[in-house]
Amino acid sequence: xxSHGIRDRVAIVGMGCTPFxxxxxxxxxxxxxxxxxxxxxxxxxxxxxxDAYWFGTAQxxxxxxxxxxxLQLQNKPVTRVENYCATGSEALRQAAYAxxxxxxxxxxxxxxxxxxxxxxxxxxxxxxANDGTARTLTAAAMFSMIVPAYGHKFGVDDDTMxxxxxxxxxxxxxxxxxxxxxxxxxxxxxxxxxxxxxMAGTLGVFDCAGVxxxxxxxxxxxxxxxxxxxxxxIYVKALSFVAGNGSGLIDPAYDYTxxxxxxxCAVDAYAQAGVTNAREQVAMAEVHDCFTPTELVxxxxxxxxERGTAWQEVLDGVxxxxxxxxxxxxxxxxxxxxxxxxxxxxxxxxxxxxLRGEAPEERTISSLxxxxxxxxxxxxxGYPGEMVSFISLLGAELD
Amino acid sequence: xxxxxxxxxxxxxxxxxxxxxxxxxxxTALPSYADRSNATAIHAALRLPxxxxxxxxxxxxxxxxxxxxxxxxSGGSKLVVLSDMRxxxxxxxxxxxxxxxxxxxxxxxxxxxxxxxxxxxxxxxEFLDRWRAPGExxxxxxxxxxxxxxxxxxxxxxxxxxxxxxxxEASQVDLVAVAAPxxxxxxxxxxxxxxxxxxxxxxTTVGATGAAQPGLVLANALEQVEPGQVIALVxxxxxxxxxxxxxxxxxxxxxxxxxxxxxxxxxxxxxxGRFLSWRGMINVEPPRRPEPARPSGTAAARSxxxxxxxxxxxxTTDGMVFMPPSRVSFDGTRTDEMEPAPMADVVGTxxxxxxxxxxxxxxxxxxxxxxxxxxGGRLPIELTDTDADEVAIGGRVExxxxxxxxxxxxxxxxxxxxxxxx
Numbered sequence: 015x016x017s018h019g020i021r022d023r024v025a026i027v028g029m030g031c032t033p034f035x036x037x038x039x040x041x042x043x044x045x046x047x048x049x050x051x052x053x054x055x056x057x058x059x060x061x062x063x064x065d066a067y068w069f070g071t072a073q074x075x076x077x078x079x080x081x082x083x084x085l086q087l088q089n090k091p092v093t094r095v096e097n098y099c100a101t102g103s104e105a106l107r108q109a110a111y112a113x114x115x116x117x118x119x120x121x122x123x124x125x126x127x128x129x130x131x132x133x134x135x136x137x138x139x140x141x142x143a144n145d146g147t148a149r150t151l152t153a154a155a156m157f158s159m160i161v162p163a164y165g166h167k168f169g170v171d172d173d174t175m176x177x178x179x180x181x182x183x184x185x186x187x188x189x190x191x192x193x194x195x196x197x198x199x200x201x202x203x204x205x206x207x208x209x210x211x212x213m214a215g216t217l218g219v220f221d222c223a224g225v226x227x228x229x230x231x232x233x234x235x236x237x238x239x240x241x242x243x244x245x246x247x248i249y250v251k252a253l254s255f256v257a258g259n260g261s262g263l264i265d266p267a268y269d270y271t272x273x274x275x276x277x278x279c280a281v282d283a284y285a286q287a288g289v290t291n292a293r294e295q296v297a298m299a300e301v302h303d304c305f306t307p308t309e310l311v312x313x314x315x316x317x318x319x320e321r322g323t324a325w326q327e328v329l330d331g332v333x334x335x336x337x338x339x340x341x342x343x344x345x346x347x348x349x350x351x352x353x354x355x356x357x358x359x360x361x362x363x364x365x366x367x368x369l370r371g372e373a374p375e376e377r378t379i380s381s382l383x384x385x386x387x388x389x390x391x392x393x394x395x396g397y398p399g400e401m402v403s404f405i406s407l408l409g410a411e412l413d
Numbered sequence: 414x415x416x417x418x419x420x421x422x423x424x425x426x427x428x429x430x431x432x433x434x435x436x437x438x439x440x441t442a443l444p445s446y447a448d449r450s451n452a453t454a455i456h457a458a459l460r461l462p463x464x465x466x467x468x469x470x471x472x473x474x475x476x477x478x479x480x481x482x483x484x485x486x487s488g489g490s491k492l493v494v495l496s497d498m499r500x501x502x503x504x505x506x507x508x509x510x511x512x513x514x515x516x517x518x519x520x521x522x523x524x525x526x527x528x529x530x531x532x533x534x535x536x537x538x539e540f541l542d543r544w545r546a547p548g549e550x551x552x553x554x555x556x557x558x559x560x561x562x563x564x565x566x567x568x569x570x571x572x573x574x575x576x577x578x579x580x581x582e583a584s585q586v587d588l589v590a591v592a593a594p595x596x597x598x599x600x601x602x603x604x605x606x607x608x609x610x611x612x613x614x615x616x617t618t619v620g621a622t623g624a625a626q627p628g629l630v631l632a633n634a635l636e637q638v639e640p641g642q643v644i645a646l647v648x649x650x651x652x653x654x655x656x657x658x659x660x661x662x663x664x665x666x667x668x669x670x671x672x673x674x675x676x677x678x679x680x681x682x683x684x685x686g687r688f689l690s691w692r693g694m695i696n697v698e699p700p701r702r703p704e705p706a707r708p709s710g711t712a713a714a715r716s717x718x719x720x721x722x723x724x725x726x727x728x729t730t731d732g733m734v735f736m737p738p739s740r741v742s743f744d745g746t747r748t749d750e751m752e753p754a755p756m757a758d759v760v761g762t763x764x765x766x767x768x769x770x771x772x773x774x775x776x777x778x779x780x781x782x783x784x785x786x787x788x789g790g791r792l793p794i795e796l797t798d799t800d801a802d803e804v805a806i807g808g809r810v811e812x813x814x815x816x817x818x819x820x821x822x823x824x825x826x827x828x829x830x831x832x833x834x835x
Contacts, residue, residue, distance in 0.1 A: 135701045136771065145716040146708025146817065146825040147737065149793060151781055155769035156793075159783060163765040166806050215767035261743065263793055264735055266785040270765045399783075399793070 017254065019286030020114040022412050025240035025247035026232050028057025031363040033195045034228035034350040042074050042128040043084035045229035049356075050085055050124055053231035057243040061085065064233070065118035067092040070105030070125035071355035073140050081124055096355075098395020099302065100255070101125065102230065103358030103404040107253045109234050119235060125360075126229035127353030136225060137352065153304065154222050156397035158215030160307040163270035168322040176216065178325045179306040180207045183220045186303055186342050189335050190349020192377040195360075197226045197351045221306040226351025230359035232366075237412065246370040251388060251407040252286035254279045262399025270398050276315040279403035284317070287388065287407040292317040296339060296407075297386030298368055298379050300361035302394045303346040313341070316392065316405075340379045343368065358393045358404065365389035369410040387411060414515035415439060415496035416458040416814040418628075420757070422492070422517035423459065424670040426525060433461055434492040434519065440470035440480035441496050442624040445816075445824050447547070454826055455494055457721030458814045460755065472547070474594070475650035477624035481518070481631075482654065485530040490521030497623035500550040503694050507552060510595065512620025516628025527664040528635060528644065531657040532579030536567040538652040543594060550692070561598045567653040568602040572645070575655035583607050586657070587642035590614070590630035593649040595621060602649065612637070612644075618677050627654075633673055640665050679834065681798075691776065700771055707820035718753070723812060723828045725790055726751035734790030754790065756812065760833065761786035763808040768801040775818060784810050784830050797829040809833040 030052025032045050040048075054060060069081040069092055078092025097104040102125030109123045129137065136152060165175045184204055190196040202220055210218035233243070240247030258275040262268035280292070289295050299316065303309040313324035318339055319332075327333070333341035344350070344364035347357065367373040368382065369389055393404040419437075437459075439452035452467035461467070470476040470483075477495040484491035499511030542560045545552040554560065568591075576583060589608035593599035596616035603611045612634045614626070622629055627648045634644045638660040648654040690697045718724040719737045726738035733743045734754050741748050766782035780796040782804060796804065797815055810830040817825045 133701070134703060138703050141703070141706035143706075143709040143712055145712040145720050146705075147716065147720050147827045149781075149795070150705055150772055150817075151767075151769050151779065151793075151795075152702075152771045154771060155767045155779070155781060158767040159765040159781075159793075162767075162806055166765075213771055214769045259745075264739075264791050265733075265743070266764065266789070266791045268791075270783065 017282050017286060019252050020110060021251050021286055021288070022249050023114045023237055024110045024234055024250045025237045026250070026362070026366060026408070027235055027240050027243035027247050028053045028055075028059070028233035029231065029359075029363050029366050030056060031195060031230040031360055032228050033197075034226040034353060034356070034360065035197045036130045036225075037227040038130070040227070042080065042126055045128065045227060046081060046084045046124050046126045049126065049229035049231040050122065053122065053233050057233045059120065059233065059243060061087065064090070064120055064122045066090060066109075066112060066121045068095055068105040068109040068121065068123045069093065070095045070101040070123065070358070071127055072096055072098065072101045074126060074128045074355065098402050099304070099352065099354050100358055100393035100395045100402050100404040101355045102360070103362075103391065103393040103406065104255065105355075106232055106234070106359060106362065106406075107255060107404065110250055110253060113234050113236055119239065121234050122231060123234065123359065124229065124231045125356040125358060127355040128227050129225050129353055130227050137354065152214060153397065154217055155214035157305040157308050158217045159270050160311055160398060161216050164307065164311065164325070167269060167271050168325070170325050172216075174325070176208060178310060178328050179217075179221055180204045181328050182303065182306040182309050183207045183348060185334050186346040186348035187220070189343050189377055190345020192374065193345045193349065196345045196349040197224055198345075198349045217305060217307070223304045223347035224351035226353055228350070228353040228356045228360065230356045230363050232359055232362060246410065248366050248369050248408050248410060249412055251409050252283040252405065254283035254286060254405045256282070256403045258396065258401050258403070260400040268399055272311060273315050273394065273398060273401060273403065275401050276312065276392070276394060276403040276405075279405050280316050283405040283407055288413065289388065289407065293319070293339065295386060296388050296390050297381040298340045298343055298365070299390040299392065300344065300346070300364050301341055301392040303342055303348050304352065304394075308394070309341065309346075312392065316390065335377060336380065338381065340381060343373070343377055343379050358391065361391040361393070362406065362408065365391055365408050369408060414513065415441070415455050415494045415517070418496065418515035418517040419455060419459055419492060419494045421670040422519050424758075425667065426519040432490070433465055434521070435489040436465055437461060437467040437492045437494065438470060438480040438484055439467065439494045439496070440477035440624055442472055442474050442476065443498050443500075444469065444471045452494075454721065457717055458826070460718070460722040460724070473651065474624045475648075475652075475654070478627050478648045478650060478654040481627060482533065482656065484518070484520040485656065490519070493518045493520060495625045495628035497625040499621060499623050500692060502551045503689060505551070510616065510621050512622045514619055514622040514625040514629050516625055516632050518628065518631075525663060526661055527667045528638070528658040528660050531581065531643070531659055532575060533654065533656040534571045534574035534578050535654050536571040536574075536652040538563060538567055542651070550694070557595070557597070560594065561601055564593060564598050564649040564653065565602045565605060568647055568649055568655075569605055571653035571655045572606055572647060575645075575657060579657040581643065581657060585643055586645050588612050588634050588638055589645045589647060590634040591647045591649070592626035592630050598649060602647065606645070606647070608645065615673070629673070632669070635660075635664070635667075636669055636672055638664060687776070700773055700777075702771065702773060704773055705818050705820055705825070707823045708825045710823075720827055722755065723757040725754040725756050727754035727789070732789060734786065734788070736790050736792040756786060756790060757828065758812075759786045759788065759790070760809055760811045761830070763804065763806055763810060764791070765806060766804045773818070780804055782808070782810065782830060795829045797831055799832040803832055
């Protein structure tokens with residue numbers, strides 16, 4: 015029993031990513047077509063060159079047919095994937111394993127979500143018949159419970175906690191202001207963040223990720239074939255996934271200052287990639303900043319900071335764009351919004367740009383030039399106490 | 414409210430008698446359902462055995478007294494639950510004078526009896542006092558003075574007949590408790606009965622509580638009666654009903670699980686706008702999010718002990734408590750090695766909390782906490798009757814049975830937490 019991983023056996027050779035916006039003018043099909051065509055072009059392949067497709071969408075469509083119909087695929091296998099907010103990442107994970115198994119030579123992953131056709135605010139899961147006893151809290155409220163718990167455990171007073179969360183929000187908006195694909199492209203001041211209307215607990219509007227429509231796509235092949243398609247392939251070093259068993263919701267030992275699923279997922283991912291010191295080896299991370307306290311806790315669960323110290327390191331700017339370990343250099347969910355099926359691939363798209371040296375100059379990170387070689391992407395879905403976790407590690411060089 | 418009153422009644426009586434009643438009788442003028450039973454939800458929340466029948470008495474104010482009278486005169490042990498919510502148009506006298514309440518009584522025989530039934534009498538009158546079509550929120554009244562005259566006459570007549578039936582002289586009655594449609598009718602009648610002491614009918618504090626009021630005034634009398642004293646319960650509803658009870662020596666040992674006075678002290682102001690929205694008198698802008706879907710009837714039937722009885726499961730090997738119940742142990746190694754873990758009367762401590770200003774609720778914003786129960790078990794759950802600024806890590810919480818929402822005509826009952834104050 016082991017998680018062997020597929021380090022350096024699979025490569026991403028092309029990607030596409032649409033702008034993530036409230037896209038009243040484009041439907042799901044349009045978004046998928048745009049992302050897929052950009053990906054084909056970037057790898058220099060045609061539709062027919064792709065052997066199989068993986069289609070990640072949480073609730074914009076069902077089955078593989080919507081992708082096959084939108085792209086007019088001719089007798090191709092299309093697998094629809096759903097795994098909460100990690101849907102896009104999970105689709106790539108499945109596609110990568112199919113390539114690594116030898117079943118296919120060249121595959122495409124398309125993640126897409128059309129959120130803004132519902133007329134509702136926020137993300138809303140479709141109802142599954144139940145006995146009426148399940149909580150109906152918003153995600154903002156569930157994640158806001160981290161704030162008092164973290165402050166209480168580590169002796170961080172309310173004002174300091176507020177400053178930490180504000181720093182995270184301001185940082186991600188600063189980065190997003192430098193990204194043409196982001197939904198929100200303005201820097202937001204600390205004062206604006208702290209005076210925003212409250213949504214849940216102490217979380218205001220700017221502590222919460224936005225909502226957007228979007229699509230992203232990736233083309234994956236075996237590592238030895240990568241240079242057929244590009245001079246700058248991105249190699250998969252690790253793909254790790256944990257589906258939580260909901261223990262935090264029933265176990266009083268869980269204290270809402272960590273996400274155990276993610277801590278376990280990180281251990282597995284680092285083992286697959288041979289990472290022994292994440293803080294020193296990871297050049298950048300795209301993490302699931304659905305809410306500002308989420309990003310705070312992730313810095314510890316991903317082993318970037320010691321327990322109880324991430325709040326200080328956030329304030330010290332360690333994770334800023336020009337910091338030692340930039341986190342969410344593309345602006346994150348905060349700036350992009352969260353089209354569920356696409357977000358994981360959007361994160362990989364930023365890693366792909368940064369590792370290939372293709373990120374615009376104003377948001378190019380310096381940690382790669384300083385010798386670090388790995389980019390991490392992280393998705394979670396669910397809530398504190400009950401979540402799924404995905405982590406990938408990617409690199410531009412074979413080990 | 415009926416469930417809560419019944420829980421308190423059972424808790425008060427359980428010190429000397431912990432067997433289930435032979436039957437449950439629920440009386441209300443405002444049933445939540447027609448066609449199907451309302452009493453069964455109370456039955457389920459109290460975890461009464463399936464063999465204990467649950468009867469509805471409705472849907473008049475007088476049905477409450479009928480439940481009490483039947484319970485007292487039919488022998489065996491009964492749990493009688495009386496509950497009502499009084500409605501009226503905005504600005505009406507009924508709205509201002511009305512109140513919501515529930516009362517419950519465990520009736521039976523033996524040493525635990527705190528008051529014994531001596532006898533009673535009824536006067537039945539078909540006359541237009543007040544009326545309301547099912548589903549309407551406004552009761553209409555023909556003429557207050559006509560009602561008063563009719564009730565005073567009926568009440569005096571029933572009182573005289575009841576004294577005879579119980580073999581009592583008027584001078585032997587120590588406490589008179591009167592429940593009437595209005596405070597004025599109640600005091601007019603009480604003044605004509607020659608009683609030594611009239612029990613506060615709580616109309617100035619709780620309000621006129623309709624079908625619950627006979628229970629409320631009787632409970633108030635029982636909380637102040639001395640051993641050997643005689644209580645008269647006089648109810649004005651489509652005639653009059655009089656019941657005489659004598660307090661036994663057991664009353665000296667009787668302590669209500671939660672006294673009326675302590676509940677009145679625990680009250681908090683409620684903004685009128687919020688009251689109107691709770692009553693459905695004004696529509697409040699809902700969040701722009703989907704409203705809750707109706708609960709599944711079949712799923713609810715499978716999880717009845719959890720949904721209504723708040724019973725989790727406890728691992729027979731390691732003692733881990735699961736809420737909701739689980740078939741599989743925490744470490745995943747064992748299946749179906751669980752025993753029931755009743756949690757409704759277990760209190761807990763807040764581990765962390767939040768206030769949700771976005772989620773749908775009949776009473777936004779939702780105050781929500783992760784509660785760790787004494788002796789094991791955790792549940793993240795909504796808090797009720799709790800202001801956002803009162804919540805803190807370490808706060809103590811008890812459980813209360815509530816309606817979470819209504820969808821497709823289905824009332825979704827479940828439990829909420831409630832901050833323990835003081």
